[in-house]
Amino acid sequence: MSFDYDLFVIGGGSGGVRAARVAAGDAGAKVALAEMDRYGGTCVIRGCVPKKLMVFASEYNEVVADAKAYGWELRDGPFDWQSFRTRLNSELDRLEGVYRSLLAQSGVETFDARAVLKDAHTIELSTGETKTAKHILVATGGHPVRPAIANAELGIVSDDIFHLESLPKSILIIGGGYIACEFACILHGLGVEVTQYYRGAQILRGFDEEARGLIAESMRERGIDLRTGTNIVEMAPASDDHTISNTGTGSDAAMGASSQDIAAVAERQSGSQSAERGGPIWVKATNGREKVFDAVLFATGRDPNTSDMGLEQIGVKLGRRGEVEVDEYSQTAVPSVFAIGDVTDRVNLTPVAIREGMAFVETVFKGNPTPVDHDLIPSAIFTQPEMGTIGLSEEDAREQEPVEIYCTSFRPMQTAFAGRTDRVLMKLVVSVETRKILGCHIVAPNAGEMIQLAGIAVKMGATKEDFDRTVAVHPTMSEEIVTMKTPVSTA
Missing domain, CATH: 3.50.50.60 (FAD/NAD(P)-binding domain)
Structure with a gap:
């Protein structure tokens, strides 16, 4: 049977765009992609990127007071939302243009339209066009929900x-x-x-x-x-x-x-x-x-974007919240239809969606069956202070096996000098039997940057003794990760 495309991707977020680009550019597939909103998806347009820029903006609120403690004479002033918002929108426009350009450079044909599945190989667009594809990848992400209360x-x-x-x-x-x-x-x-x-x-x-x-x-x-x-x-x-x-x-x-x-x-x-x-x-x-x-x-949760897409009608199974059910290779109950990213509600993180997209291309277009690895994924929460985390919490680890807990909390040098009471936390959860680090949890400024590097060691199976053999970088907050010698508790 002849198809219009080897692959049709529904959704122009990070996962869908990466899968489309790699399938077309590296694997030589004929690829099309449909996006009904802005290219870049939740992460670039209404999630990670604009949120992190707002995090940066909000952190300057304490800079003036801290700078004065360090001898600088700075003037307080109100935050100008309009100025920030204008610059933010310009940056998002730029990034969307980058996504569109990358797709075009890879030879991906794009449609600014909503896509609905009519059968296992047929996609109907809101423009009235109908397209066929040997493989269909659903990467439509999710959306925030409101509670079921009046008003x-x-x-x-x-x-x-x-x-x-x-x-x-x-x-x-x-x-x-x-x-x-x-x-x-x-x-x-x-x-x-x-x-x-x-x-x-x-x-x-x-x-x-x-x-x-x-x-x-x-x-x-x-x-x-x-x-x-x-x-x-x-x-x-x-x-x-x-x-x-x-x-x-x-x-x-x-x-x-x-x-x-x-x-x-x-x-x-x-x-x-x-x-x-x-x-x-x-x-x-x-x-x-x-x-x-x-x-x-x-901020009461997010649901997958699967409504009125024709998924169940063609045999794709959906979960209780509308998530697409897939196997370890991101394949649905319909062999020609795959799904990645938040729409599957597995691990809802942008880098995970990208990894899932890459694994899909390896499996389907490069003849290298690649299951998605969802184990030991580092992540960050951009509160103030930030949290960086990988692996098991102390509570979950204790339920699985005997563990030792190494933990310290202290006032960091930079903010303590400025008179602030902020505290940071460094914590390692260690297996008594294997000595492996089961969990690493950091609450501190720039914890997200720290956990990315610590995550490499934990993913490689580093032991507590591996951490102990590493010389500390002094004076830093992160040196405490390798200087904690005595467990605070064992269970």
């Missing part, structure tokens, strides 16, 4: 942050995952009054308990009103009937509405920056606390 549409999601015409004066963030915590730190650093509700007992569920505890403590010390064991139960447009009150118990009861709170409500109701976003929002929490915010951000 949820009043809130924004992470995709919307980058499109705000102006920053709100106050914001409530719902959620305790890395997206919620990162944006809480970013927006606080940019001068927004941030409150965060999370229904669980501690933020960053699934990560090392000690590490996430230090991050929560640091967020509160910086001025973020982080409230765990708390969720939203009602929200509505603020009106004269919605005055700020705190009818909960404990710390809530002590935080009654101040004259500034009431004045702020009056200002917002009379028309202010929040009018651009539909006006202030009244929120009631599970503890009975009521408050009005300029904006509410839902």
Whole structure:
């Protein structure tokens, strides 16, 4: 049977673009790609890249005070969102152009259209065109979701942050995952009054308990009103009937509405920056606390982009949340259809999607069956301070085998000199039997940079004694990783 293409990729994010480029450029396949939105996907357009640039911007908030402690005379000033946003949009436009150019240079034919599968080899585009391909790769990513409560549409999601015409004066963030915590730190650093509700007992569920505890403590010390064991139960447009009150118990009861709170409500109701976003929002929490915010951000999870694509109709199996079910080679129940990246909901990280795309090309176009390796993936959470992590948490490791825990926490030289109380954490989880490092967890400025290098050693199977034999680089924060000699606990 003759096909229009050897490969048709649906989705122009990092994973899909890499697979298309390599299949066309290295393997000589005839490839097409369809993208209904902007090329670059979640990471480049509304995720990693713009978020990290916002992280950089937010960290300058403390530079002036620190610089003064080091003898520099600098002038404080407000953050200019409009200036930053203009430059940010220009950078995203540039990066999208790079993605388009790379596809063109590799000989990939592109369609700015939505694609739907009609059968195992046929794709129908929103332009009305129909194309056929021997292989189809679904790389459509995911999208943020809102909770199923009344008036949820009043809130924004992470995709919307980058499109705000102006920053709100106050914001409530719902959620305790890395997206919620990162944006809480970013927006606080940019001068927004941030409150965060999370229904669980501690933020960053699934990560090392000690590490996430230090991050929560640091967020509160910086001025973020982080409230765990708390969720939203009602929200509505603020009106004269919605005055700020705190009818909960404990710390809530002590935080009654101040004259500034009431004045702020009056200002917002009379028309202010929040009018651009539909006006202030009244929120009631599970503890009975009521408050009005300029904006509410839902960071309560993401679902795969698989709706109305015809996947189930042609025999592709989807999971409970709509994720495409695949085997270790990213192949679906339909042999000609594969899927990679967040749409499969395996490990939702951009470098993983790229690795999956490369493994797909090796398997299908280069005759080298390559399963995807999802073991020991380093990752970073860009809170303030950052967390870098690889391997098992202390809690998970203890459930599997006897372990030794090496851990230290201290005030780093740079910020301690400036009078800040920030603390960092270095932690190794070690197997008693094999001496291998099962987990490495770092909470510190630039922890993401540190964990990339530590991750190489852990992936190679380094032991605690390998770390001990490595001479420390002094004076650095990271030297503590190789100088911890005595375990703080064994179990």
